[in-house]
Amino acid sequence: MGDLRVLVVDDEPHVRAALASWLREDGYQVLTAESGEQALDRLAARGAEILLVDIKMPGMSGLELQARVRELAPETTVIVMTAHASVETAVQALKQGAYDFIVKPFDPEAMSRLVAKAAERYVLLSENRALRERVSASEPQLIYGPRSPLVPVLAQLEQVAETDTSVLISGESGTGKELIAKLLHARSPRRHGPLVVVNCGALAEGVLESELFGHEKGAFTGALARREGKLEQARGGTLFLDEIGDIPPKVQVDLLRVLEERVVVRVGGNQPIAVDFRLVTATHRDLAEEIRGGRFRADLFFRINVFQLSLPPLRERMDDVVLLAEHFRARFAQQMNRRVAGFSREALALLRGQAWPGNVRELQNAIERAVVVCRGGTIEAEHLPFRAQLPEAEGGADATLAGVEERHIRQIVERCQHNVTQAAKLLGIDRVTLHNKLKRYGMARPQ
Numbered sequence: 001m002g003d004l005r006v007l008v009v010d011d012e013p014h015v016r017a018a019l020a021s022w023l024r025e026d027g028y029q030v031l032t033a034e035s036g037e038q039a040l041d042r043l044a045a046r047g048a049e050i051l052l053v054d055i056k057m058p059g060m061s062g063l064e065l066q067a068r069v070r071e072l073a074p075e076t077t078v079i080v081m082t083a084h085a086s087v088e089t090a091v092q093a094l095k096q097g098a099y100d101f102i103v104k105p106f107d108p109e110a111m112s113r114l115v116a117k118a119a120e121r122y123v124l125l126s127e128n129r130a131l132r133e134r135v136s137a138s139e140p141q142l143i144y145g146p147r148s149p150l151v152p153v154l155a156q157l158e159q160v161a162e163t164d165t166s167v168l169i170s171g172e173s174g175t176g177k178e179l180i181a182k183l184l185h186a187r188s189p190r191r192h193g194p195l196v197v198v199n200c201g202a203l204a205e206g207v208l209e210s211e212l213f214g215h216e217k218g219a220f221t222g223a224l225a226r227r228e229g230k231l232e233q234a235r236g237g238t239l240f241l242d243e244i245g246d247i248p249p250k251v252q253v254d255l256l257r258v259l260e261e262r263v264v265v266r267v268g269g270n271q272p273i274a275v276d277f278r279l280v281t282a283t284h285r286d287l288a289e290e291i292r293g294g295r296f297r298a299d300l301f302f303r304i305n306v307f308q309l310s311l312p313p314l315r316e317r318m319d320d321v322v323l324l325a326e327h328f329r330a331r332f333a334q335q336m337n338r339r340v341a342g343f344s345r346e347a348l349a350l351l352r353g354q355a356w357p358g359n360v361r362e363l364q365n366a367i368e369r370a371v372v373v374c375r376g377g378t379i380e381a382e383h384l385p386f387r388a389q390l391p392e393a394e395g396g397a398d399a400t401l402a403g404v405e406e407r408h409i410r411q412i413v414e415r416c417q418h419n420v421t422q423a424a425k426l427l428g429i430d431r432v433t434l435h436n437k438l439k440r441y442g443m444a445r446p447q
Helices: 013-025 036-046 060-071 084-094 108-141 151-160 176-185 204-212 249-261 289-293 298-305 318-336 345-350 359-373 401-415 420-427 432-439
Strands: 006-009 029-035 050-054 077-082 100-103 167-171 195-199 237-242 277-283 307-310
Touching: 006 013, 013 029, 013 108, 013 195, 029 036, 036 050, 036 060, 050 060, 050 108, 060 077, 060 084, 077 084, 077 108, 084 100, 100 108, 100 151, 151 176, 151 307, 167 176, 176 195, 176 237, 176 277, 195 204, 204 249, 249 298, 289 298, 307 318, 318 359, 345 359, 345 432, 359 420, 420 432
Parallel strands: 006 029, 006 050, 050 077, 077 100, 167 277, 167 307, 195 237, 237 277
Antiparallel strands: none
């Protein structure tokens, strides 16, 4: 919270001093002002992310200050402070766009929780603004050639983007599913709303449940305050559930209920809350196989799979490999201030000859490493983090794609001395995906 500034506006010196002390203990930068006029000067000079303003002050009232702040700094989150007798005025402030109000005399813990919620909201909105800017800037970074298998996929994306239809993005890890979700959001009528991203495969069941649906105070140990879930935070925008095939059965049931009824009930609560979002999901799993195995609900599948976009793996986009490699080379060379002008013929041949089990993410990581270790102006084959040839199958060993992937993963894991985190980074996949592949190929070490 050290980067967030809170401006406390109150004509009573002891109130300003107490609030400033509490908030500094919570890690905020604190500014104070004794009047609305002084508060506007402070905002003009230094700005503030959160404004705590007293309703009743001599001269400019809290409501008048709120109106001016809304014009001059609309991104500032306003919390109004009021006495019991002025609660109706505080409600008026809420109608005019204030985030919340608190009644004097203050409980320090209640004030701390309220400001923390306001800070969380501000950070979320800031991340969404930054994400929209990055999405806008990153659209040209979807690199592909005129004969790429991505061309028909993007044509389908254009068809569905302008609707509110639920979209399932399928494809192997590292094929760019999150980028496609961002493009869908950026080209949709909800583009000005938030894009809320949840990686379902990275969270334990209890954490995922709270993350999605929110929780009420006291719902479980450590639930010290009410918290909005991601489904609420996505109101007016897009909710992207990555790796939806990894969510546990109970969460599947609860999510299905939300999609059918368009209301959410927070963990530990009983009050239904209306939600409004466009759902985009992604998975690297074969959900039809998951349904047959009893691990995924068919009724949930039908809800999320109204329209499906299937992303091709990089091994089916070999004409795009050099284009992508050149793109990543230019980006990392600029970021690292390195003069790396291109690739040798041998390096390009090596790039074209890879199976790329980690897909675009693996290629990106390989080029980043090559730019780091390259000491001349050209990336050579020796700068790339793999051999020119995968080990040849002997005695009729498995020559299928799975067999090639297994040998490649085994080579990388052995090179990293069984450091799963390092191996996953080199392969361009996350640790959970690599762990699952190690188990599938009998390479997982016993716990």
